[in-house]
Amino acid sequence: MTTDTTHQQTERGQPDLTSGAAWMRGTIMPIGVASIPLNDWGLIHSDITYDVVPVWDGGFFRLDLYVQRFFRSMKSLRLDPGMSESDVKTVLHKLVAATALKRAYVAMVTSRGVNTVPGSRDPRDCRNHFFAWCVPYIHVIRPDIAETGASVHVARTVTRIPSSSVDARVKNYHWGDFTKGLFEAKDAGAETVLLLDQDGNVTEGPGFNVFSIKDDCLVTPDAGVLEGISRRTVLEIGAELGLVTETRTLPLEELLQSDEVLISTSGGGVSPITKIDDRLFSNGSPGELTTAIKGRYFAWASSPEHRTEIDYEFVS
Missing domain, CATH: 3.20.10.10 (D-amino Acid Aminotransferase, subunit A, domain 2)
Incomplete structure (x- = not known):
């Protein structure tokens, strides 16, 4: 698996996001510092869904279809981060713009999250959350x-x-x-x-x-x-x-x-x-x-x- 690294220079003094960035809780950050809690059910149970939309030469390819499928996946798994399709598209736009990547692999993710009731094994007690990340374009086959x-x-x-x-x-x-x-x-x-x-x-x-x-x-x-x-x-x-x-x-x-x-x-x-x-x-x-x-x-x-x-x- 390889990546393309075509990008613009970031402004002086700004974080270098050209190798990847994440959006979490309303903040864009270098992908290397993004994290989720160790007891997040997305991590410990793989109770999570995602989708990936490619960016090719400065544009999302078939963005609506990818986002629609993402929402179908969330519905199937009974995940609800409290965001609309429009909200998700806005996040993805801002995220890619911040990296300045013209060819990118952009993931949207919703995790079951952390259980808010101590000792509960009921997935309905978890607080679902959305995040996104973006890296230079990935090739599954070199x-x-x-x-x-x-x-x-x-x-x-x-x-x-x-x-x-x-x-x-x-x-x-x-x-x-x-x-x-x-x-x-x-x-x-x-x-x-x-x-x-x-x-x-x-x-x-x-x-x-x-x-x-x-x-x-x-x-x-x-x-x-x-x-x-x-x-x-x-x-x-x-x-x-x-x-x-x-x-x-x-x-x-x-x-x-x-x-x-x-x-x-x-x-x-x-x-x-x-x-x-x-x-x-x-x-x-x-x-x-x-x-x-x-x-x-x-x-x-x-x-x-x-x-x-x-x-x-x-x-x-």
Whole structure:
């Protein structure tokens, strides 16, 4: 995972926020000094939700969709920090403006918080709270690797947490399955990992959705996955390019018979996958349709139709 560091200089005497900043309790601060209490349920129980919106060349990409999904996640988990969608957008604008970052990875987070009743185990007694943070743009797949195509290992020692236990549609920090899978993938010499469900069907990887292209048909799994905004964007671009798009069960055997494989993520957009375990795709190079989708994704990220420009003077 790498970051871009394109930024402007901060004013003399002001905190250097170019490596990252956080908004907490109405204050913007360097990310390195931000903190939550040790007994916050978000920390000790992973009772927390978040979302991430990318900033590309000075504008949020599809901001409304990311914020709407964040509020759906909070509703699902019965979290309420007492903020509106407009309030959250204002915080994100101020935060990015304060860093002067033109390409950034911006997180909005709501935690269950600290229980206000001593000894209580009732989540209704917790005081929920919102915070946000921003760092230079993150690439889930390093740009130099994404340029030529990444390798993926299919995890064998772990499956995806079932959605009956942790709803994959709610963005969460339950990464025990992903982390175990990443160790397995790195030990196997792969760049990242892909998890299956208990029936051997493809789900997702750490921070990305996966797609199969076969005979001008674009397929992505429909269960055990985050309904990603980047995933939605790729499906819309695929339709725009004349592909048949399908959201359904995707068995591993079918994925391995793909003409091309790609992943989508807010941290890097679209990246080609040229190898899954020992199976090569597109002769080990990015495929024609993947390359077209990737180019169209960044064209969309630069289009006024999909952008919310940031006022870098908006810091007070």
